[in-house]
Amino acid sequence: MTTFLRDTATVFTREFTPSLRNPTTLVFEMLQPLLFLFLFGSLLKGATDTSWQWFVPGILVMMCLTGPMGSGYNLLTEAIGGSLERLMVSPLNRTAMLVGRTLKEMAVLFLQAVLIILLALPLGFELHLAGVILGLALLIVLGVGLGSLSFVLALKSAPDGTMFYLVTQWALFPLLLLSGVLLPVDSGPAWLRIVGYVNPVKYLVDAQRSLFSGQLGDISVLYGAAAAGLVALIGLYAGTRAMRKGI
Amino acid sequence: MPIISARGLTRSFTLKRKETVDAVRGIDLDIEDGQLVAFLGPNGAGKSTTLRMLTTLLPPTKGSATVAGHDIATDPSGVRARIGYVGQKNSAGENYRVRDELVAQGRCYGLPIPQARRRADEVLDMLDLTKMAKRRPGTLSGGQRRRLDLAIGLVHEPKLLFLDEPSTGLDPTSRAEVWSHILRVREEIGMTIFMTTHYLEEADAMAERVIIIDNGRIIADGTAEQLKNDLAGDHIILTTPDAARAAELTGGEADGATVKLRVPNAPAALPECLRTLDAHEIKVTAAETKRPTLDDVFLALTGRSLADDDVPA
Incomplete structure (x- = not known):
């Protein structure tokens, strides 16, 4: 266990160091969701009777989808370049390799979340701290799972990586649209709502919205936690298995 | 006890349409501590696949091996902790500064941070890379990159170093330079080196033992002199x-x-x-x-010339 924690810290530090060396990239990573929040959020506010309470958690879930996919892309470039091979020959714990990488994305997500919440406060966002903390914890669990799945995809797509781009581009939009992150699914036709039920991201979005409005006991929180846990389990299982099979 | 010992090591790959390719077909191998061994053969002979099995990157389909006293199948972490590996591609990630990667590498092998930093500086010095410490790998020359790969493989002072085509793709000057570093480091640390190559002169001049592999099987094994005398004359x-x-x-x-x-x-x-x-x-x-050259040996054994195949993989 101590080896696992040490190795996770090692991988996390390695991933994070380039951002510290070149903070400009970090600044742009911060700006992107903010742009989204203000441009899209303002539009949406005029169109429906939704609130920041509804929109902020959605933005965070959206970033929790794109962030881990980004870390899969990093892994793909490392697989193509050769540095992944060198890390695989080292005694690093295999699960720590998956978790440490995703935690870097999660750290960025955490910073983004703090920034968004701070900026949304004067616009009328109500802060329920316990709910927000619990919500972010759930996102970390989901992120680790999604990150691992995107690593599996990256490993399968090496050496050319075409499959990685195809699948991530293809999967991202249905997952987002059918989760109700940007637009409410409940107002859509019946078939759309049914498809939404098999989308784990939808449960996460519902759970986040309950948590961010302070309803910690809502049943949707339980469903969201179960969905995140399931994605994490499947992701870590598939990820470590893929690495054991050799690269 | 030999530092590498393999019995019946076999690896086949299943391609699409259920076609199987036998890359390595039952290799027996015993490497003594301290030797510099060249694993020589044409492209596709099974050199890299064998190396990838011995370094735990790829599980064998059949057969077994112990490397540095640990079984590659049952105790891969035990093997990994004791070996160094320099692959065919670049070991350093493109996003990272040279020294950061070396420190990270030390951490991967469990060195505490101060020790990882000290070792990073030592290997930078050992391979004449101190001036490049803050650069990114993409800004280095081919020879410098290869030296960085070596530095990364040496951070944790392994007793056994695997080199996969260490000088492929380098110009003659850089090749000579990389080799002088390999030989000097070996002198200083006294480690065993197991390398694959398809450069005949390299195997002939550097290795104390040459193992020739063709079509997934070992077809000759001995000192370059022995092979030339016995098989070519x-x-x-x-x-x-x-x-x-x-x-x-x-x-x-x-x-x-x-x-x-x-x-x-x-x-x-x-x-x-x-x-x-x-x-x-x-x-x-x-x-x-x-x-005779080692090519004459290969020609005598297979009826084909290794030199015809002298294209970097």
Whole structure:
């Protein structure tokens, strides 16, 4: 266990160091969701009777989808370049390799979340701290799972990586649209709502919205936690298995 | 106890349409501590696949091996902690500064941060890379990149180092430079080196033991000298107007005005050969001896030339 924690810290530090060396990239990573929040959020506010309470958690879930996919892309470039091979020959714990990488994305997500919440406060966002903390914890669990799945995809797509781009581009939009992150699914036709039920991201979005409005006991929180846990389990299982099979 | 010991190591790959390719077909191998071993063979012979199995990157389909005292299948972490590996591609990630990668590498092997930093500085110095510490790998020359790969493989001071085509793709000057570093580091640390190469001269000049692999099987194993003497032998080439008779007398083969004969030790056999021909009043206008190359060995074993295949993978 101590080896696992040490190795996770090692991988996390390695991933994070380039951002510290070149903070400009970090600044742009911060700006992107903010742009989204203000441009899209303002539009949406005029169109429906939704609130920041509804929109902020959605933005965070959206970033929790794109962030881990980004870390899969990093892994793909490392697989193509050769540095992944060198890390695989080292005694690093295999699960720590998956978790440490995703935690870097999660750290960025955490910073983004703090920034968004701070900026949304004067616009009328109500802060329920316990709910927000619990919500972010759930996102970390989901992120680790999604990150691992995107690593599996990256490993399968090496050496050319075409499959990685195809699948991530293809999967991202249905997952987002059918989760109700940007637009409410409940107002859509019946078939759309049914498809939404098999989308784990939808449960996460519902759970986040309950948590961010302070309803910690809502049943949707339980469903969201179960969905995140399931994605994490499947992701870590598939990820470590893929690495054991050799690269 | 040998530092590498393999029995019946086999690996096959399943391609699409259920086709299987047997990359390595039952390799037995014992490598003694401290040796510099060259694993030589044409592209696709199974060199890298064998290396990837020994370094735990790829599980074998059949067979077993212990490396540095640990079983590759049951205790891969035990193997990983004790070996160094420099692959064919670049070991350093493109996003990272040279020194950051070296420190990270030390951390991967469990070194505490201060020790990882100290080792990073030591290997930078050892491989003449101190000035490059803050650069990114993409800004280095080919030779510098290869030295960085070596530095990364040496951070944790392994007793056994695997090198996969260490000098492929480098110009002759960089190759010589990389080799002088490898040999010096080996002198200093006294480690075992197991390397794959398809450069014949490299295997011939550097390795204490040459293992030739073809089509997934080991076809020859020994010192370069032994292999050349046993499997190819020396040649004497004579130029004479009476090649046919000269060939008859010496037991060689005539080809136009030259006679070529295979002997165990050409410099020792040449005077005797000349005296015989002289006694029969055959005039020899030119005589030369030729030592075999490892390519002659490969040619003698397989009927193919390794040099034909000398294209970087």
